[in-house]
Amino acid sequence: MKVLSKFIWAALLLPFIWSCGEIAPPPIISQTTSSVLSTSPIVLIEEDAEESIVFEVSPADFGVSTGVTYFIQMDSPGNNFASPVDLGSNTSTTVLVTVSEINRRAITKGILPGETGNMEFRVRAVPDRSLSAILGQASVISVTTYSDAVALRNLFLVGEATAPGWNPDNNNPPLFRDPENTDLYVYTGFFNAGGFKVLERIGQWQPQFGTNDGTTIAVNEGGGSDPDVFSIPTAGIYTFTMDLEAGTFSIEPYTGTAPTDFATVGIIGDATPGSWDASTAMTKSTFDGNIWSITATLTAAQMKFRANDAWTVNWGANTPISGQGVQEGPNIPIEEAGTYKIWFNSLDGRYIFLQ
Incomplete structure (x- = not known):
């Protein structure tokens, strides 16, 4: 009887199995990357340092309705964007980047001041929804720099974890710039638990540096969306390091010699x-x-x-x-x-x- 019952159940299930057929795979959502529309040579002039270069980019399509922030990235040719820098961003397909910013970054990436060389540019499109960013194809653009040896960027702390709180003009302490690598900044000191950001100009909210993913630096140069905060889990002494060229940061608990309380x-x-x-x-x-x-x-x-x-x-x-x-x-x-x-x-x- 047990053997017979197995055959009966198999006979009853076979039509159901045959009726299902093969399971159809989920539909593939087509996506279209964004790219820089013009590859005309960029000639930078010191007198125009505070003016902006306009990058028009093609719209990205994520296959679903979503807002998009477009980041212009640059890296040395042949580096395969191993260490790209974000020059600027916007939620429209027009991204403005100051002449001084491109000049400084191009010199850091290897074009000598006053000379011409190639740089690779691409667009990183970041959706508002929980989808992965998409990267456009690289465009090679000739860049002519100007001599800018003394252009040094100063960066300042702001936020609830820091001394000035969320006041951008409250004797905000600066990060300490490395004398050799002028894109490297270090600050070792006491932080409260909470969030903080980094500003470039006292009294102004942009350019503003933070992080959106907890591992890389995000920046609003003035035409895009402000990034999220850097986070301190508990109050204490930490070493905060920012590498603008690599686009990375770290926050590590201080483990060095105990501080000395100097009277003066x-x-x-x-x-x-x-x-x-x-x-x-x-x-x-x-x-x-x-x-x-x-x-x-x-x-x-x-x-x-x-x-x-x-x-x-x-x-x-x-x-x-x-x-x-x-x-x-x-x-x-x-x-x-x-x-x-x-x-x-x-x-x-x-x-x-x-x-």
Whole structure:
């Protein structure tokens, strides 16, 4: 009886199996990438540094209705966009990028100042819906740069995790720019739990840097959408690093030597108001006791940082404008007289001079 029942059930199921036939595969949604419409040579002129180059791009089609943000990306020829930089973005098919931004990036990517070379451009189309971005084909465009050796970008913290809060004009501390790789920025200091962003100009919300995916840098140069925040999970000391050329960042808990609570830190040297006779006191941050600042008029000479009005602890380095001082290091050269806002980090010795 058991064997017979199996045959009966098989006979009953066969017509059902045959009626189903093969299962149809899901439909393939066709997508169309976006591309740069013009490959005419780009000739950059210093007098037009604040003007914009207009990139018209073709519309992307994701196969479904969605808003799209178009990013213009650039990289060196033959690099297969291994380390592209986002020049600018917009939610329309017209993307504006300043002459100074293209010039700076092209020089960083290998075109010598004042010379002509090729760069590859493409469009990264990012949908508003939870779909993957699509990348357009590379377009090779000739770029002629101008000499811009002193164009250095300064970046500042803003947000609930930082000292100024969400005020873009509240003595916002700068990131410390590497003296050799001017696209590399480091800030080691105390952060509250919460979010923060990075601004390029005090008092202005663009250009604004953040992240949309938690791993790469996103930027609104002024014509697109603001990025999401960088996040700090719990209050503490972290090292925040940004590499603008690579488009990457990291936030790592600080594991170095415990901070020293110095009573005072000052500047001293023949470039400073007190010469080598007396320190000129800096102001300690009430938010982070390792961050010091001062606005001072300097002469073209040399200086150092020192703690507690004594030479027991002092910091110096041989790079002007920005660098990382070390104990008993060389005198810091001041190559151009002027009034500077000077920031110093007594935890890691980094400094930067702003005008």
